[in-house]
Amino acid sequence: MSQYGYPQDGQDQQQLQDQQQQQPDAHAAAHHSKRRQYPTQQYNFNAQSPAPNSYLGAPGYGGGPSPQANPAAPGVAAAAAAGSNAVFTPAIANQPGSQGSFPNTQAPVDALANQFGGMGFSNGAAPFGAAPQAAASPYGAANQTYGPGGPAYGAGYGPLGAGSGGGIADTSNISSYGASAGAPVDPNAVPKLPLNKLYNLDLLSYLPPPISDLSLPPPPIILPPNAQLTQSSEANANHEYMRCTLNVIPKNRSLLKKSKLPLALIIRPYNALLNSSENIPVISDTDICRCRACRAYINPFVTFVNQGHRWKCNLCGMTNDVPAKFTYDTVNNVKRDLWARPDLNYGVVDFIAPSGYMVRPPQPPVYVFVLDVSAHSIQNGLLATVARVIKENLDRLPNKDDRCKVAFIGVDSSLYFFNLEADRNEDGTVAEDSDYIPSMLAVSDLDDPFLPLPTGLLVDLTENRKQIDALLDKLGVLFVNNVNTNNALGSALDVAHKLIAPIGGKIICLSSSLPNVGLGKLEAREDRKSLGTSKENALLKTASSFYKDRAIEFNRSQVSVDMFLFSSHYQDVASLSNLPRFTAGQTYFYPGWNASRPEDVVKLAHELGEHLSQELAYEAVLRVRGNRNVRMSGFYGHFFNRSSDLCSFPSFPRDQSYVIEVAIEDNIVQPWISFQAAVLHSTCESERRIRVITISVPTSDLLPDIYASADQLAITAYLTQKACEKALSTGLTEARELVYNRLLEILQTYKKELMTTNVGGSAPIQFCANMRMLPLLVNAIIKHVAFRQSAQIASDLRSSAICLLETLPVPYLIKYLYPDLYSLHDMSDEAGLPNEETGEIVLPQKVNLTGERIASHGLYLIHDGQTMFLWIGRDAVPQLILDAFGLDSKDKLPTGKAEIPETDTPLNLRIRAIISKIREKKDNITWPSLFIVREEGEPSLRHWASTFFVEDKTDQSLTYYQFLTGLRDKLNA
Structure with a gap:
């Protein structure tokens, strides 16, 4: 061995x-x-x-x-x-x-x-x-x-x-x-x-595991010819929008329980940051056709009866009248081809909602920036950098109808407000000679903070652009001599909510210190000695109920919160992340960030800019419906569960996904059943819309059918959510045991119920081909930084990793669990060059994450979607260093967080093209930092990079081979 x-x-x-x-x-x-x-x-x-x-x-x-x-x-x-x-x-x-x-x-x-x-x-x-x-x-x-x-x-x-x-x-x-x-x-x-x-x-006969499986689509959904109305190949929603852990549904609860497989839906309503990047049909009918019993929307899997005058709902079986306008185009005043309607051909459609779907007119895009102006943000350059980045991206904010509003609040041990309203003439127009220097007002009452002005704090972006630009130009200088190290972030959040509660909107916090005064104040509670022990579990739970309790009030007011955290010291991410978690926001963590490093500035500029420019959906609710025999029993992701089946989103992010657990209540007699997710929301263009996502899945009463159509990636997403839930409620040890035991139960069931052949004395681990990567992914979950047993992982890092695991869409989640590894020194000739047909940069072939794939003379790139490592072997020849970096010695190459030197050699151009391709995304804001690692270089950096080799032994975990043999021993015990 x-x-x-x-x-x-x-x-x-x-x-x-x-x-x-x-x-x-x-x-x-x-x-x-x-x-x-x-x-x-x-x-x-x-x-x-x-x-x-x-x-x-x-x-x-x-x-x-x-x-x-x-x-x-x-x-x-x-x-x-x-x-x-x-x-x-x-x-x-x-x-x-x-x-x-x-x-x-x-x-x-x-x-x-x-x-x-x-x-x-x-x-x-x-x-x-x-x-x-x-x-x-x-x-x-x-x-x-x-x-x-x-x-x-x-x-x-x-x-x-x-x-x-x-x-x-x-x-x-x-x-x-x-x-x-x-x-x-x-x-x-x-x-x-x-x-x-x-x-x-036999899993042990397929080592190293074939990682190309991780890029496969789910097992195909096979439906009979009469399941859908038309020949459309897009009647079932693409798996990027909705996928099921089982593409064949058990016909009864006992069969599902017997299988030990989870039944859940993984839903991602949007797969791009901008509407222009999606190609979703939009239906402008004012009379939306819905079932009068279950309120499901008409879709490609309904049935028309009575010569097409009525339709039968595929979810509840109710027969409904077809609206008179259903076959008539009121926009062009012509008769419409019924079978060409998008809602009868596509599994993903957008309906423009009539006034009956609005409680009030659609809200404008509203952004309140809560900026840490304490000494910490001055020393690391955060305040000046953020002011410049926001100014550069003001034109990217969703503001097509000039309704966008912004406000700025500074915070240390006091709260600072800025009057951004321009002087106006008697007729209400902005005075041309208006003073563009905004005034600042300070509030020192932190226990009961108040708004110092009735107007002028939250202003229209277009009308008051000069005042906003003037403030952002002077913001870094305004507090340059600040020596106050306190941070009243909780009080600032409270008063920011008061400012926009009547309208709703988004609060974006950018902080580089621990909130230590005012409402929701926190204390440094991390003890390095507790890391890797049972005491670490307490560090993953919130230390103050303030941030979780405020979520209900914020959600009711349609206010969401995003946290951008930059401290080089303990910042209690576990507590601060609760407000984004329950208001459909996100927590972005930048440990050790400093403006003196250009790489840090570029990362922040890209991610904050992309975050601000994405076209959010406001005042959104998500409801998932299924056939009468099933019930949505569990909801996972960043939102607030307003009722038993209604998820509330003050602003619906475009780079997150959600897991909905499904329970079977009654025996299913239909040959297939349907699931439908509907997101009611307001767009940035002041439209009320409904995005409807529908899939139909066949049913069976045979266990082999269930296992043969199980989606291993969707199951991994479900198990990851369960592990995050267990880690936050009970502890890391229990989270690791949960996913391990679920995998063991699945393998035991497979061996007991589906293995009929004599396997002899070799004692293999038998499993179905479509799920052969599940053990590898479970092993990767256990070894992930969020759950791995180690005394070297800070609690802030764990908490931020859990936030990502709770929200990442399946492709990014799988990459975060099992990173990509590319061999650059021997990549094929077409790698790093544009494809002749598509023009897309061709990536090298992926390599298994094991040290056996690393040659001492090689050059490798590792990335998990959040971080990249460029690994240089200790025996790399000088010519490789010259071709890759334009340097005559690797000792001259910078290590740590850095960008590779630019030169005009073909290999350097190809490597930079590959890195740019990896960073290029239409559906995610992350800009992965690049770390250059020499095999004989800094031990801590090399050790960090080596933890990404999840098939090898890391810290207190086993190799993948040992993991499989341990499973085999338990199966054969």
């Missing part, structure tokens, strides 16, 4: 050789790039290189009905002739079932393989896992071949072929639905769907 805990007995290598002989085409498809050599360098080319990626491919989902085999949809005329209860659907032949979130199912197999990281679909011809990498390395790396895949993931629409990928051809359960064209279809009479196949594998 190697030092990293993986078996080295030659068995895996033999399997690889056998697989290579079976799949010569996989190696023929490898990229044999021409790379420059450096023969004159004094370098030991016999140094140990990373072990070959010896895992074999795994079988996949497979087994769904082919779209080409779908029967014709019933015709309109035939439906009319069938009587009043006949199903009313458009007479379009060859109507396919829902393709859910599985895109481009009609594409050739090789195109799908390219799209999903070298995976084969349907016919099993392409290898599963990472594509083979070219052997040659210009910087001394030994030959590396990343092994070919095995049986392919089936696309779920046809039987798996028996091609070279090893897919199993099985057409025995592909049956006709028995629906002839023009005949009504009874949904309850549809024969059993050939759902995703269950493929078994």
Whole structure:
């Protein structure tokens, strides 16, 4: 066994050789790039290189009905002739079932393989896992071949072929639905769907784990042809907006309990910071069609009856009248094609709400900046930097209708207000010779703070722009000699709420010191000796009820809070984060931030600027509905749960997601059920809108169907939320035990209920292919900075990490748990260059997070979405350093937080392009800092970077191999 805990007995290598002989085409498809050599360098080319990626491919989902085999949809005329209860659907032949979130199912197999990281679909011809990498390395790396895949993931629409990928051809359960064209279809009479196949594998035979699985879409949702009204492939919402932990729902509560699998929805209503980056249909009908019983919105999965005059709700079964205007375009005054309506074709739509959905006119965008002006913010340069960043981004604030309002409040041991109202003429217009120097007023009463002026504190951005600019120009100078080290942040929050409570809006706090006076004052309670012990649990709980109690009042007034915290000392993030947590805000933590470092200034400027520019939804509520047989039983994320099923958001952020736990109450008899999430909100353009997200999922009473369609990434998101909840309520040890025991229960159930073959004496860990990454992700949760047992992690770091884990959308969450690792010294020729077709920068192939993949002569990039490390091996040759950084020695390279030197060498340009691509996001504000790490450099920095290798032993945790063998021993006990 190697030092990293993986078996080295030659068995895996033999399997690889056998697989290579079976799949010569996989190696023929490898990229044999021409790379420059450096023969004159004094370098030991016999140094140990990373072990070959010896895992074999795994079988996949497979087994769904082919779209080409779908029967014709019933015709309109035939439906009319069938009587009043006949199903009313458009007479379009060859109507396919829902393709859910599985895109481009009609594409050739090789195109799908390219799209999903070298995976084969349907016919099993392409290898599963990472594509083979070219052997040659210009910087001394030994030959590396990343092994070919095995049986392919089936696309779920046809039987798996028996091609070279090893897919199993099985057409025995592909049956006709028995629906002839023009005949009504009874949904309850549809024969059993050939759902995703269950493929078994041994986890210990697939080491290192195939990390390409982490980029896969969920198992396909397979619905019968009559489930949706039209042929639209987007009838089911894309998994970016809503995904279910189980893409086949158990038909009863006992089966769900028996499976040990969680049933939950992961909802992200917005996937871009700006509306222009999304392509969502907008319906401007003033008469919104909703079920009169359950209040669900009409969607692609309803049924029309009575010759199309009525529609049957797919959630509760109630029959409703079709509005008279439903088939008439009142805007253009013409008859509308019913089947072209967006709400009957798309799983995600926006409705423009009529006045009946408004309690009051839509509120304007309102921003109150609470700025720490104490000596701490002067010393680290925060106040001057923030003033400049806000001024530079005033034009980016949502203000298309000139209704945006702003206010500024300074705080140390007093509260400072600024009169920003311009002088006006008798007719009310702004005087041209108005004095642009704003006046400042101080309030020293911290226990009962008050507003010193009735007007002039909260002003229109457009009308008073010169006064605002003048204040921001002078703000840094105004307090430059301040020596007051106190911070009355709680009192400032209280008075900021009083200022905007009649309107609502957003309070943005920027603080670099612990609130130690006034309302909600806190004390430094962290003791380094308590870290890593049971006493640490108390540090993750709030020390003052002020910040949690105020959340209800703030939420009722439609006021949300965001915290930007910059202290280099203890700041009690655990307490301060409660107000953002329950007002739909976020806590951003910048430990050790200082304006003297350009990297810190750039990070703050980018993140604060993106935060201010995002188009928020105001006065928002989220309600999730399901069929009568299910109930929404748990809600996780940053919001306030106003009632049993209504989540309240004073402002709806665009970079967060939410987990809704689902309970089955009654037996489900339908072949599929639906879930629908609706967000009622006001836009920045003063419109009241409703975003409706709908998915339908098949049901089954067979445990293999449930396991074969489980979404491992969605399950990880659910388990992460449960771990955060447990850590905040009970402790870190209990949080780690919770996720471990849930995984153990799932594996035990799989072994007991689904394993029918004799596994012999090898005692493998058997699991289904579609969930084979779940143990790796659970291991990553346990090792994450939020939960890892360690005496070196400050409580502020843990608390800020928990805040991120509670809100990150699934792609960013998975990356935060299992970071990406790229090998830069031997990346393919196309990596770091624009793709010829898309123009997007091509990223290198990802590498497993284990020290066995790190060569001492190599150059690597690690990133988890929040931080990046550029790792330079101790034996990196001088030519690599020259090509990558333009320096003749790596000793001249800056280490720690820094940007790489810019030079015009091709390798440097490609590395900088890769870093820029990673930082480029349309749906997240984070600008990851870059840390340059030399393997023989500063030990603390090297140790920090090494904790990202979650497959290795870190602190008091096990290697992934040891983690699996421990699970195996418990399963076989």
